[in-house]
Amino acid sequence: MPITQYQNNTSIYKKGDQKVYDITDEKRAWYRKISHESRLSKLSAEEGLIDSIHEINKPRFDPDLLMPQLESNGLTAISLFSGGGGLDLGFLRAGYQHIASYELILICKDTLTTNLESTNIYCGPDEGDVRKVNWNIYKDKVDIVHGGPPCQPFSVAGSRKGADDERNMWGEFSRAVNAMKPRVFIAENVLGILNPKFNDFVKKYILNELTDYSITTFKMHTADYGVPQIRERVFFVGFRNKPRLNKFTPPSPTHTWDHLGKNDSYPNCLLFDTGLEKTKGVRDCLGLHSIGFDNLAPTIRSAFTGKRNTTSILNSTAGQKSWGDMQIWPNGIQSSREKASAFPAKNKHFRLSVQDVGLIQGFPESWKFAGAVYQVLGQIGNSVSPPVAYHVAVSVANALKNT
Ligand SMILES: C[S@@+](CC[C@H](N)C(=O)[O-])C[C@H]1O[C@@H](n2cnc3c(N)ncnc32)[C@H](O)[C@@H]1O
Known part of the structure; x- marks a missing residue:
């Protein structure tokens, strides 16, 4: 039986004298590391120690269609x-x-x-x-x-x-x-x-x-x-x-998405033509320049899962590699594209805004989410x-x- 039930769907259970949260130890340690790294780099950006390296992106994907x-x-x-x-x-x-x-x-x-x-x-x-x-x-x-x-x-x-x-x-x-x-x-x-x-x-x-x-x-x-x-x-x-x-x-x-997850030199003739439209990769959807590789986003995690208010959408270590291959940074999501552009990720990968995450989940930009960044990500990550x-x-x- 949980001893505390939070509105954000996290429960606390009691193990001896200790309170435990219902996520695995491995995941807890990993979330902690990500959020620590993100806090440090945000401090550097706020102190003006980092120059912007990505222009404000203009998406090429409209879920309304x-x-x-x-x-x-x-x-x-x-x-x-x-x-x-x-x-x-x-x-x-x-x-x-x-x-x-x-x-x-x-x-x-x-x-x-x-x-x-x-x-x-x-x-x-x-x-x-x-x-x-x-x-x-x-x-x-x-x-x-x-x-x-x-x-x-x-x-x-x-x-x-x-x-x-x-x-x-x-x-x-x-x-x-x-x-x-x-x-x-x-x-x-x-x-x-x-x-x-x-x-x-x-x-x-x-x-x-x-x-x-x-x-x-x-x-x-x-x-x-x-x-x-x-x-x-x-x-x-x-x-x-x-x-x-x-x-x-x-x-x-x-739609079909067989073409994704391969680099540009992958011979097209190997792909079976289904006659369906092609789902665009994340970089293409977000309007980022071509790096010769694009893919689907790993499953977005709900920020309502876990103890702290997180601004990460990373769900697994496999997902971390997948985001990395696309040169996109899935932690420290910002409240606007302007803020994301002004706060480059340490590894120079593209930093996401909540608007970008909404698009990756299929919400048109006209759908306005209320709340702080973690609450918006919670609503997006929980949604159909x-x-x-x-x-x-x-x-x-x-x-x-x-x-
Ligand atoms: C999987 S999410 C649903 C997402 C939603 N169908 C969408 O597409 O955006 C489950 C939701 O159930 C809500 N919930 C949990 N317990 C509830 C309760 N007792 N009464 C009403 N809502 C509850 C949670 O807060 C959470 O937002």
């Missing part, structure tokens, strides 16, 4: 665990109207209120905690309920306690769906939940709880939809009317990439069409 606004489809939606609004944005662009959004973290209220047309945005422990909501008020009044219950109980980055993790909110998701009785529910999570270790969990909290629904499960990779990041997620989509499920087809990739959400939303709407 990956999810053009569709006309209203007449379907209403309620968003649970809304975070910074990745799923909400995808559903909005696909023509849905949100009736309400619920999220525990208070700063998300500013983000969601600024960007969404819905006025019923409930955030913070008092009004946004899904455990406290009486969902009967929405009974038979909503077509779709969507949400990504916290993934830490199943994430390889955490201690994978599943049902024993206090952050397991799948029971709450099922309670909400069973009370509201939407035509469809859509739930998103990390691939870890598909690990055989969690088979009983999935049976107990999803399949056996949501018995009024016919459920399908599928995986999606962000880069298959034009977003330059390695990020795989699983979706559970349940239809109350079984024949509708038979009309549902999970989204198909719109909006173009991925968009394609799921469009597929569900197609299945519900009266044809």
Whole structure:
């Protein structure tokens, strides 16, 4: 049992007299080292000891083009665990109207209120905690309920306690769906939940709880939809009317990324032409000059995971090499492109801004995140990439069409 539960999803457990955080020792040491190095170089920049070496970048990637606004489809939606609004944005662009959004973290209220047309945005422990909501008020009044219950109980980055993790909110998701009785529910999570270790969990909290629904499960990779990041997620989509499920087809990739991760001299003739558009590499997306190599970003880490308020998006040591190969520095993210340009990384690699990280997750720059840098990175790193959400939303709407 955690002795303290932070709003940022970190729990503290007690081991003897010691407090321990639910990340591995290796990861903790590594996060500490990164943040120490970053603090030192920031001090040098503030003292004017470092000259700018990268111009302010002008991105060549517009996520709006990956999810053009569709006309209203007449379907209403309620968003649970809304975070910074990745799923909400995808559903909005696909023509849905949100009736309400619920999220525990208070700063998300500013983000969601600024960007969404819905006025019923409930955030913070008092009004946004899904455990406290009486969902009967929405009974038979909503077509779709969507949400990504916290993934830490199943994430390889955490201690994978599943049902024993206090952050397991799948029971709450099922309670909400069973009370509201939407035509469809859509739930998103990390691939870890598909690990055989969690088979009983999935049976107990999803399949056996949501018995009024016919459920399908599928995986999606962000880069298959034009977003330059390695990020795989699983979706559970349940239809109350079984024949509708038979009309549902999970989204198909719109993009290919076989060409990435190879240097420019890699012979093109070896690549199979799928006829799909090509996902751009990160350097290309951010408008950086060619270094003869480009790739997808490693999975962005949520800054809400861990003890301290971090401004790093680095998720693993493998990721560190991958960023290095692209000559991009994934730590000490800055609040603007101007600030990032004025604070070169020690190894002269390109320093990222929160706007750049938003793009790498598929958020258009018009989507404004509220909060300090670590809070913005937390919202981005926790989110479903909006173009991925968009394609799921469009597929569900197609299945519900009266044809
Ligand atoms: C994986 S994130 C969801 C991200 C969101 N779907 C998006 O696409 O941006 C899970 C969210 O659930 C929120 N959460 C956790 N416990 C909650 C609770 N009891 N009530 C409401 N939200 C909660 C977390 O704060 C976190 O923002």
